[in-house]
Amino acid sequence: MSTGKSTSAWRYIGQRVVQTIIIWFIIITLNFIIFRVMPGDPRQALIGEGLSPELRISVIERFGLDKPMIEQYWLYLVNLFRGDLGYSFSHFGEPVIETIFAFRFMNTFVLMGAALVLSIIIGMAVGVFAAAKRDTIVDTGSTVTFLIAYALPVFWIGILILYYMGFLWDLLPIAGTITRGYNHVNIIDYIFDYTHHMIGPLIVLTLSFIGGFYLIMRDTVLDVFTQDYILAARAKGLKERTILYGHAMRNAMLPMVSVIAVNMPYLISGAMMTEYVFSWSGLGLLTYNAVLSVDYPVLQGVFLFLATIAVLSNFAADILYLYLDPRIRY
Amino acid sequence: MATHDPVLQVEDLATYYYLGDRELKAVDGVSFSIDAKRTLGLAGESGCGKTTTAYSLMRILAENGKITRGSINLGGIELTTLSEEEMRKLRWKKASIVFQYAMNAFNPVLRIGRQIVEVIREKGDYSKEEAVNIVSELFDEVGLKPERQTDYPHEFSGGMLQRAIIAQALACDPQLIIADEPVTALDVIVQNKILDLLRKLQEKYNLAVLFITHDLSVVAENCHDVGIMYAGNLVEVGNVEAVFKRSLHPYSYKLIGAFPSVVGPKKRLEFIPGTPPNLMNLPKGCRFHPRCPFATAKCATDVPEFREIHDGHFAKCHYAGELDLGGGA
Numbered sequence: 001m002s003t004g005k006s007t008s009a010w011r012y013i014g015q016r017v018v019q020t021i022i023i024w025f026i027i028i029t030l031n032f033i034i035f036r037v038m039p040g041d042p043r044q045a046l047i048g049e050g051l052s053p054e055l056r057i058s059v060i061e062r063f064g065l066d067k068p069m070i071e072q073y074w075l076y077l078v079n080l081f082r083g084d085l086g087y088s089f090s091h092f093g094e095p096v097i098e099t100i101f102a103f104r105f106m107n108t109f110v111l112m113g114a115a116l117v118l119s120i121i122i123g124m125a126v127g128v129f130a131a132a133k134r135d136t137i138v139d140t141g142s143t144v145t146f147l148i149a150y151a152l153p154v155f156w157i158g159i160l161i162l163y164y165m166g167f168l169w170d171l172l173p174i175a176g177t178i179t180r181g182y183n184h185v186n187i188i189d190y191i192f193d194y195t196h197h198m199i200g201p202l203i204v205l206t207l208s209f210i211g212g213f214y215l216i217m218r219d220t221v222l223d224v225f226t227q228d229y230i231l232a233a234r235a236k237g238l239k240e241r242t243i244l245y246g247h248a249m250r251n252a253m254l255p256m257v258s259v260i261a262v263n264m265p266y267l268i269s270g271a272m273m274t275e276y277v278f279s280w281s282g283l284g285l286l287t288y289n290a291v292l293s294v295d296y297p298v299l300q301g302v303f304l305f306l307a308t309i310a311v312l313s314n315f316a317a318d319i320l321y322l323y324l325d326p327r328i329r330y
Numbered sequence: 331m332a333t334h335d336p337v338l339q340v341e342d343l344a345t346y347y348y349l350g351d352r353e354l355k356a357v358d359g360v361s362f363s364i365d366a367k368r369t370l371g372l373a374g375e376s377g378c379g380k381t382t383t384a385y386s387l388m389r390i391l392a393e394n395g396k397i398t399r400g401s402i403n404l405g406g407i408e409l410t411t412l413s414e415e416e417m418r419k420l421r422w423k424k425a426s427i428v429f430q431y432a433m434n435a436f437n438p439v440l441r442i443g444r445q446i447v448e449v450i451r452e453k454g455d456y457s458k459e460e461a462v463n464i465v466s467e468l469f470d471e472v473g474l475k476p477e478r479q480t481d482y483p484h485e486f487s488g489g490m491l492q493r494a495i496i497a498q499a500l501a502c503d504p505q506l507i508i509a510d511e512p513v514t515a516l517d518v519i520v521q522n523k524i525l526d527l528l529r530k531l532q533e534k535y536n537l538a539v540l541f542i543t544h545d546l547s548v549v550a551e552n553c554h555d556v557g558i559m560y561a562g563n564l565v566e567v568g569n570v571e572a573v574f575k576r577s578l579h580p581y582s583y584k585l586i587g588a589f590p591s592v593v594g595p596k597k598r599l600e601f602i603p604g605t606p607p608n609l610m611n612l613p614k615g616c617r618f619h620p621r622c623p624f625a626t627a628k629c630a631t632d633v634p635e636f637r638e639i640h641d642g643h644f645a646k647c648h649y650a651g652e653l654d655l656g657g658g659a
Contacts, residue, residue, distance in 0.1 A: 227434065228429065228431060228434035228435050229434060229435055229436060229437040231390060232427070232436070233437070234390045234421075235388050235390050235422070235426070235427050236421060236422045236426075236448075236449045236452070237417075237418045237419060237420065237421030237422045237423070237449075238448065238449065238452055239452070242452075246448070247437050247440075250439050250440075251437070251438070251439055324439065325438075325439055326438075326439060326441075326484070327438060327439075327482070
């Protein structure tokens with residue numbers, strides 16, 4: 001019996017792996033096509049008006065842009081698997097892989113990771129609490145508060161924080177990830193400085209994320225509370241804690257897993273607006289600048305990376321579901 | 331019958347729900363008792379207070395439900411005055427429930443065995459292995475393969491789930507089992523098997539059973555005594571034979587008359603004109619009087635007393651025992 005079950009689970013995982021790979025190939029192909037059919041000529045941005053025709057041609061040849069489309073696609077694939085995403089137009093010919101991963105990815109990952117973890121924890125904790133106290137002032141109060149926070153434009157809160165906490169009260173740094181020109185004594189000093197810079201964008205992002213997690217948690221817990229098996233658990237005289245964490249939480253976690261998986265690409269792309277307002281040098285700010293400077297290789301690299309993360313996190317969510325909900329067998 | 335204390339003694343129980351400032355009298359003045367090895371069937375239409383009575387016994391009412399009056403004595407312990415924590419410790423140890431929809435009564439994401447082990451270990455001092463062994467024995471007892479305890483609820487059929495629910499109900503050796511429509515969701519063949527199993531286990535473990543159903547034929551075949559409920563009142567209680575053949579309350583008589591008989595001549599089924607009253611706006615006097623063919627002026631003003639008419643046969647009607655209900659003694 002149990003071996004039969006695990007075989008079917010493995011077969012399911014195998015199917016999902018194959019699907020994921022196919023989807024990923026479709027995405028990288030689209031990623032190639034989009035940048036070729038988009039209006040505007042990237043070469044224009046790269047080369048500029050003042051160059052001689054000879055130089056112009058040699059640059060085009062160097063980037064392989066004179067080759068037939070199908071050959072360009074083949075080169076794109078081959079280079080991709082060698083970890084070569086081309087060279088940035090705007091960052092002095094730096095390899096795109098370095099533009100993305102040298103430090104920007106870490107900056108975004110740390111900021112967004114902290115914001116997501118914080119908002120998931122607070123959202124879930126308050127959501128369960130509000131559900132347990134439904135229709136009281138606690139419940140209505142937190143729902144209204146989080147909805148307002150959810151609805152406020154991030155750039156506006158960002159500017160308010162910068163103006164009051166950064167400028168008027170001098171509590172927070174105005175921009176960047178570390179203090180420019182300051183030599184850090186040791187790693188602790190560095191982490192402290194970095195965290196200090198992160199507080200502003202972290203508040204903004206957490207405020208904007210928390211509402212979604214809170215509402216979903218509150219609603220699912222309310223729904224789970226009305227289920228017969230919760231009444232049965234009460235009739236069995238189990239402890240309140242066992243009922244909440246042993247029976248209700250796990251069922252309420254199911255929709256949360258999807259929501260978190262859908263939010264994963266944010267973790268990487270960062271909130272462009274927030275990074276821009278706080279000059280946080282992450283992938284969001286990179287994307288923004290790449291658009292402005294028509295830096296196609298960087299955009300292509302960022303999109304590719306995002307799509308990969310999105311596909312992978314969905315795959316991870318499916319596998320997690322398999323563990324959380326035994327009813328799922330395809 | 332020797333004189334002894336019944337397992338469950340309910341006196342004048344009243345449970346109200348509060349909707350804003352309005353009061354819904356779901357159960358109002360219900361009294362009955364059940365001895366060990368006896369089964370009391372509680373029957374009546376939907377919404378008459380059967381399930382609220384059952385949930386009151388376990389004190390697992392919704393937040394807006396309150397026991398406002400009366401006493402519940404289970405195995406010598408008065409339940410209505412216990413603190414919530416004391417009550418929690420008694421649940422399942424003294425009384426357990428066989429739920430109607432077994433599929434929903436088990437948590438879908440936890441293995442069935444684990445859900446029974448959980449309550450065994452909560453109520454008694456057992457190691458995990460001991461609890462697993464108890465579950466194996468229980469599974470064997472209810473006709474399930476012990477190795478199936480590692481399955482999830484969705485891997486069981488309806489009948490198997492009902493057996494597992496019964497195994498769960500027996501897990502902590504209770505004195506009373508409340509069976510809330512235990513077979514309503516099952517087909518007739520499986521119904522009979524489950525009912526036979528319940529009877530067998532009742533005999534073996536000296537259980538008192540409160541059997542809640544709207545199916546009078548199930549009551550007739552499975553219960554020793556029967557209580558008929560109408561609009562939150564218990565209108566008649568007595569042994570099955572007496573209540574079915576010599577009904578004292580017009581409602582019981584009509585309700586029994588509204589059920590087809592498999593044996594005997596075919597006849598047109600009777601029905602009771604009108605609908606049950608709104609529990610938030612009950613008629614004065616006897617709650618059944620607007621639908622009762624025998625109602626008099628007195629019925630519209632005075633609430634009848636719940637009294638013993640014959641030995642062990644109670645009814646809540648001014649004219650109980652005087653009416654000619656045609657049952658034929």
